[in-house]
Amino acid sequence: MTKYFFLMGCCLLSLMFFTTACNSDGDDPAPDTTTNVTPPEAVDTTANETEPEADSATMTQHTYTSSEISGYWLYKPKNVTDNMPLIVYLHGGSGRGSDLSLVVSGSLPLFLNNGSVKDIPAYILMPQCPSNKTWDQLGESLFKLINDIVTDKKINSEKISLTGHSLGGTGTWSLGAVYFPLLSCIAPLSGSVNTNNASSYTSIPVWAFVGSADTIVDPSSSENIVPKINAQGGTAQIKVYDGATHFDIPDLVYKDQSVNLLNWMISQEL
Numbered sequence: 423m424t425k426y427f428f429l430m431g432c433c434l435l436s437l438m439f440f441t442t443a444c445n446s447d448g449d450d451p452a453p454d455t456t457t458n459v460t461p462p463e464a465v466d467t468t469a470n471e472t473e474p475e476a477d478s479a480t481m482t483q484h485t486y487t488s489s490e491i492s493g494y495w496l497y498k499p500k501n502v503t504d505n506m507p508l509i510v511y512l513h514g515g516s517g518r519g520s521d522l523s524l525v526v527s528g529s530l531p532l533f534l535n536n537g538s539v540k541d542i543p544a545y546i547l548m549p550q551c552p553s554n555k556t557w558d559q560l561g562e563s564l565f566k567l568i569n570d571i572v573t574d575k576k577i578n579s580e581k582i583s584l585t586g587h588s589l590g591g592t593g594t595w596s597l598g599a600v601y602f603p604l605l606s607c608i609a610p611l612s613g614s615v616n617t618n619n620a621s622s623y624t625s626i627p628v629w630a631f632v633g634s635a636d637t638i639v640d641p642s643s644s645e646n647i648v649p650k651i652n653a654q655g656g657t658a659q660i661k662v663y664d665g666a667t668h669f670d671i672p673d674l675v676y677k678d679q680s681v682n683l684l685n686w687m688i689s690q691e692l
Contacts, residue, residue, distance in 0.1 A: 477501050479542075481535050483522045488570070489563035490552060493522045496571070497534050497546035505578040507544040507606075507688045510568060512557050512586030512593045519553045529587050529672040539676055544581075544688050547571055557586070557593025561600060568604075583687040585609040587672050588639065595644075602626040607690035609683055612636055612671045615643045620650035627690055628658035629683065631675045633666030 479500040485493045499506065517525045526535045531548045533539035549567060551557055557564070572579055583606050586594040591613025598608035599622035607627040630648060632641035644660055651658040661681070663674055675683055 479540065481526070481531075486549075486567060489566050490555065490560055491549045491563045491567055492520060492552070494547060494549040494567065495522065495525055495531055496548070497542065499543050499545065500541070502575075504576040506575070507581035507583070508568070508571065508575075508577045509542075509544050509546045509684060509687055510564075510582065510584045511546060511548045512584070512590030512597075513548065513551065514586075514588030514590050518551045518555070518589075520550070522550055525550050530585070530676050533672075533676055539684070542684050542688075544684070545571070545575055545577060551589070551593075557590060558596035560593075561597050564597070565601060565604065579604075580692040581606050581688065581690070583607045583609070583690060585611065585683070585687065586613070587611040588613070588668065591639070598626060598628070599623060603692075606692050607687055609687060610644065611675055612639050612641070612668050613644065614639050615647050617643055617647045617650060620647050620656070621654055623647075623651045623658060624654050624656035626656075628656070629686065630658070630660040631663070631671055631683075632660065633663045633668060633671050633674075635665050636668040636671075638668040 477500050480498045481495060482498070483493065483495050511530050513525050513529065513531065516528065525531050525548055530539065530546070534542075534546065547568065549564060551560060568582065571577060572582070582604060584594050584598055584601075585608065588611070591610040592615070593613070594608050594610035595613045595615035598605060598610070599619055602608075602623070602625050605626055607629070608623075609629045609631070611631045612633065613630070628648070628651060630644045632644050634641060641662065645662065648658045648660045661675075663671065666674060675681055
């Protein structure tokens, strides 16, 4: 755990340099659109639901007062023990705002909430991005929240991974390039990435997913960076779904047991 907090300090020092590089060159972030909602002042509360039976999996929503992130959902697996893995999911643009129900309206949070994805042997953290921000602007806030979850839930700090779709896929690429010393792997879906930053991903396993018919985020940046990462000694792979659109990808990836992405992420370790 001491190593985790030391590495986080190093990541924060490098964040401003990487952010400057990302903003000056490369692809635009995923152009998700949403109605701008001004977040209210955060209230410090605990889960809004009754504590469940110890052996059942649950989804609970929480408010958060310690950073720009004002709320999050947390999936708690059944049969919890100490040193469990943590998967962090970053939502797309339509999830931004202050209404936490927006986060569970699609993709992995929806699948966990309705039971179409279940029995995942890990905690899954699903924070909400403010309406006027993108994930690459929230690195310090996000990892402060992650630190709090790691401490409170006694998470295995060697098994923290990051995934997301669309705006969240772009955020996964961006934050993975800076916070790779703290992450066991990243899995961006339908995200945009600066292909000049391949060297930033050589120390972390990457599994990217795109649809060939995506007209919202050009899949070519993900397709082009993966061989560059591998050419520089990294371990990256990409799955291209022929004919799939932008919004087809979460269903195709997270629900497909032959892909088994979430268990692949859980299996990775620093």
